Amino acid sequence: MGDGTIDQDRIGGAAKLSADKFTTTTRDPDQLGRRIGDWLGTKLGKGSNPTVFEVSKPEGNGMSSETLLFSARWRDGADVVERRLVARIQPELDKVPVFSSYDLRLQFDVMALVGGATDVPVPEVLWFEGDGSVIGAPFFVMARSAGDVPPDVMPYTFPDSCWLNGASTVDQARLQGSAVEALAALHELGPETHDLDFLAPERPGETSLERHLAAWQDYLDWATHDERSPLLDECFAWLRANLPAEGIDTGPPRLSWGDARIGNMMFVDFEVAAVLDWEMASIAPPEVDLGWMTYLHRFFDDLTVDLGAEGMRQFMRPADVVATYEAASGRTVGDLRWHMAYAAMRHGVIMRRVTERSIHFGEAVRPESIDDLIIHGATLRSMLDGTYWDDVGF
Incomplete structure (x- = not known):
């Protein structure tokens, strides 16, 4: 198509x-x-x-x-x-x-x-x-807040799917900038100034990033306990082997929104009016949220492009997001590749569960291969072999 x-x-x-x-x-x-x-x-x-x-x-x-x-x-x-x-x-x-x-x-x-x-x-x-x-x-x-939300269903990246897809490039850039600036403002909250102990995962690890990854490893084990996913197991082994050094390759631990993406925001006149859905909140370096925000756009956009449509390739490009974030926060951002891979691989576990639930409700069919429950499995494989990053926009 x-x-x-x-x-x-x-x-x-x-x-x-x-x-x-x-x-x-x-x-x-x-x-x-x-x-x-x-x-x-x-x-x-x-x-x-x-x-x-x-x-x-x-x-x-x-x-x-x-x-x-x-x-x-x-x-x-x-x-x-x-x-x-x-x-x-x-x-x-x-x-x-x-x-x-x-x-x-x-x-x-x-x-x-x-x-x-x-x-x-x-x-x-x-x-x-x-x-x-x-x-x-x-x-x-x-x-209840007022505003418009870029939809997940149908994804806002699909042609003629919603008000954002049809907006001018100026308005899309305005929305992107407002979303990133809200994330920078959120990251002003850190454990040195506010009591964030209730958000800390009770997992082993010397750094917040190690503990964050350990909590998601536990989630992977729970989600796949009936039948392991070879692809996801390989992904998490790669994440552990390539873990960035917190405070050197990343910023310091901050309050992490967790599900940081524009689909969890409401907008009025392309400016953030409400930040929603805090069930994945934790403590982690800022790059974890930035990686999630940039990759979750790519997730929807990759689906759109793979199905033959134009997509929104110039929206939420990592280089642009990082530039806006650094200007708003005054902090330097580390390389987002690992953090985008971390987002994609965590999202892989979530999508396996989402697909299994859709099968439960008769809205999907169970494939022969367990890894085909992960609809962006090809993305995960290309991240593991390094070929994914050629057109991501660093």
Whole structure:
């Protein structure tokens, strides 16, 4: 294909993973809304008489935690309060979850920290509920932000997929710069100035990067315990053998967003209006987030180009991202190749789980080779042999 059309059946290769549908939950949103309305009465107090309405689920992004959008109205003395809210809910752990556990308290606390200590726009966190019996799983409620999100489904890199793909190069550059500057502002938070112990992985290692990698090795072991992935095992062996020296080849440890990408941001007039999805937050050198931000764009763009469409090759180029970040932070960034490979290889484990869940819901087929569950397996192989980097944009 060279006409810009996308054959959706090919998006997952042998697994035939859909490009426009990913089931994340079987819970009924209206029932969840009713139960949250009852629970709000206990939080707001006697006489508040809350009502929950306009309940829906967002479309286009998110493959792990469950998100519920709703509005609520209640009485506060003589006044009537109405707010647009969001509930983040622990996913159904019996439906092939992407991660082995979901620390919603950590997400709540890190958003509160970022909102209070930086100018990075995050939604206001309001209430946390750890009792799973209230609606069937732990959850928290936050204020709902306004803005547009570059979609994952269909990916924003696909032709005519969304407002970003069709925007001018000037507006695309404006969005890119705003996203990178928000990441630089977030990285002002470090363990020397703020208590970040609650984010530190309890794993062996002398540096934050070693501990970060150890935590992802544990995730790989959990995700592939039924059947090992030769490709992913080779990837993680390469990561360990080529680990950068923290503080020499990288910057110092900072608060790491974890899922640092534009698909987890809301934009108004191509400027960041909200930074979302903190379930992968940790402590790591800044390059870990920068590698994730640049590679996750490449992930979608590689899919687009491989399917015969033009893609967005001049967007989120590593050299441009690094230049913007260094100007905003005043810090020098180390070589991103290892960190982009780290992102791709971690994303390989995630995509194996996503594909397995799609198979569970009948949205994909199980391929003969276990490594074909990883839809960007060819990318991982080319990173291992060094041929991937020729047109990446360093």
